[in-house]
Amino acid sequence: MFEKAHIGILTVSDRASAGIYEDLSGKAIESTLNDYLVSDWQPVYRLIADERPLIETALRELVDEEKCCLVITTGGTGPALRDVTPEATEAVCDRMMPGFGELMRMESLKYVPTAILSRQTAGLRKQSLIINLPGKPKAIRQCLDAVFPAVPYCIDLMDGPYLDCNPEVISIFRPAS
């Protein structure tokens, strides 16, 4: 394992990847992680179109070559025809983590009834955790605030790098073992 945690940030968006607008969602993930983490980490950033083979290739590279212990995707989780991020994620994962999607939808339901349209999931490829977030920048922080408290312990359980967080920003939880 690397000393410094490598964390993949994968933005999946036809329009952002074509340069039609700026990738605010990928930036929102990076700045949220900078807020949370006090231990050293390095983002590995990718921006691609909503094409299932491209998403699968990017996820495999981020895990297998870039050695990311965590990959966070944004975009492609809705019901539009081109939204295929959850399918690509499931295809590259060995085991699924249904609790992440359940909690993010439950959390988003407090704000909008259309939260149930979000098909986002999470799973494990080898010793890495892959989490789908929705594409809207304002939903990024909401969703990460809900699930990130469990992320450092999840990575501990897969023998990944020790992620340390700022307790004034986010209360992560590691059970006494």
Added chain:
Amino acid sequence: MFEKAHIGILTVSDRASAGIYEDLSGKAIESTLNDYLVSDWQPVYRLIADERPLIETALRELVDEEKCCLVITTGGTGPALRDVTPEATEAVCDRMMPGFGELMRMESLKYVPTAILSRQTAGLRKQSLIINLPGKPKAIRQCLDAVFPAVPYCIDLMDGPYLDCNPEVISIFRPAS
């Protein structure tokens, strides 16, 4: 697309399809949709036995030939040996919508602890949304009240017909884009 929205109502029941009792559940779906919708719509109704090939064929026809933008099934979602509607639904869908089943079970749990026995799901076939409801007539309204607020926007996102609802009956939600 048709001007008038086509909505499939598929009742899956050995006994109702054999004429042993009346299909009250299919009728409950139609009358609930009549309450909700103020835009034009036309029901496309089917009543079949709990046989997986029959269910799959009916779902394919309702989407591919009848051009339904939405198909609502009732029945066959429990743990009895003949209950196979969720399996048939998953077999014909390209992509799944886990949030629908999660919310309906969460909602039904407020009334009965056996809500967790309901295996209902939802998914997308091409540009159509397929939603499983339980078979009991009294659960139909409960479940539709929970998930329908998100349905018109889901169909918008798949370029389907614009569904307009009576705000005194149901508060649907379309995010400002």
Added chain:
Amino acid sequence: MFEKAHIGILTVSDRASAGIYEDLSGKAIESTLNDYLVSDWQPVYRLIADERPLIETALRELVDEEKCCLVITTGGTGPALRDVTPEATEAVCDRMMPGFGELMRMESLKYVPTAILSRQTAGLRKQSLIINLPGKPKAIRQCLDAVFPAVPYCIDLMDGPYLDCNPEVISIFRPAS
């Protein structure tokens, strides 16, 4: 069917199966069921390592040969590399019961944010219900208290033995049909 209900208790643990520590989780399941049930039942107990083929074989034997109407597993539901109980369960089940995992995670979330790391599921093989519980002894009672109210009716629906419970310990629910 047997007069006396056969209930499988399957502990999946590398360390307990190697004799490194005592299987407290399997014991906790047995004593919880003794608290709940006033009708006759007989535990069929197995203790194996976290190996997917071993888990699948044990589940098949408990259902097909030991004629268990219910099999409760403990262990192997987390994100560690050797945790594969949900995958083994899904492999032997004909149909899945997503409501069990959803409710157990929702319940555990009241206590710890790492509840979302629990990948436990439930499903049906032939006329048997298989439920995954986490490995920690203290989580066993919490999870069973949440889902067991629906279990006797589930087994009724599959024509299994009639399970009768002590209403002072657990409020099971059978809808008036």
